[in-house]
Amino acid sequence: xxxxxxxxxxxxxxxxxxxxxxxxxxxxxxxxxxxxxxxxxxxxxxxxxxxxxxxxxxxxxxxxxxxxxxxxxxxxxxxxxxxxxxxxxxxxxxxxxxxxxxxxxxxxxxxxxxxxxxxxxxxxxxxxxxxxxxxxxxxxxxxxxxxxxxxxxxxxxxxxxxxxxxxxxxxxxxxxxxxxxxxxxxxxxxxxxxxxxxxxxxxxxx
Numbered sequence: 001x002x003x004x005x006x007x008x009x010x011x012x013x014x015x016x017x018x019x020x021x022x023x024x025x026x027x028x029x030x031x032x033x034x035x036x037x038x039x040x041x042x043x044x045x046x047x048x049x050x051x052x053x054x055x056x057x058x059x060x061x062x063x064x065x066x067x068x069x070x071x072x073x074x075x076x077x078x079x080x081x082x083x084x085x086x087x088x089x090x091x092x093x094x095x096x097x098x099x100x101x102x103x104x105x106x107x108x109x110x111x112x113x114x115x116x117x118x119x120x121x122x123x124x125x126x127x128x129x130x131x132x133x134x135x136x137x138x139x140x141x142x143x144x145x146x147x148x149x150x151x152x153x154x155x156x157x158x159x160x161x162x163x164x165x166x167x168x169x170x171x172x173x174x175x176x177x178x179x180x181x182x183x184x185x186x187x188x189x190x191x192x193x194x195x196x197x198x199x200x201x202x203x204x205x206x
Contacts, residue, residue: 038167115190
């Protein structure tokens, strides 16, 4: 997942005004993660992040005003970049948004939420029961073994849910500092499409 940098001309007032007017709910049958569901639209995402459709529409209007003011856009570079990313998601581009309400990274493609990435600053044995409550028992669970340059060995558990028809879930205890658990939830159809594209890549050893 990566950030897209867009030409400000693509993030016009008309585009964001249209987005604000299009905040319509369309429920998806998928577990809720940090308030969001894989498959939800950019409309639903923004409505949740802003605490309602009216608040989301106001936030989008503010974004449009900012992006059409070069001086303010320069002063508020971080916020302007976030506004550009929102416009990109609405435009159907593949783009990553940062959750403002409860944290997390949210990747959109074709205006749909296709991946959620989390770094939870807790031990794996604390997070695992929450994962099981959401997704059921994992399909696989193994211990990943790491050895540093001094010969010290560290064991980091990882688990995967790969048999669901709608989503795949991977969880691994982070081997780096600060310690925590990395959770990645991905739309299965989107993940499969990426694998197909990767399969078409020429072998680097040929």
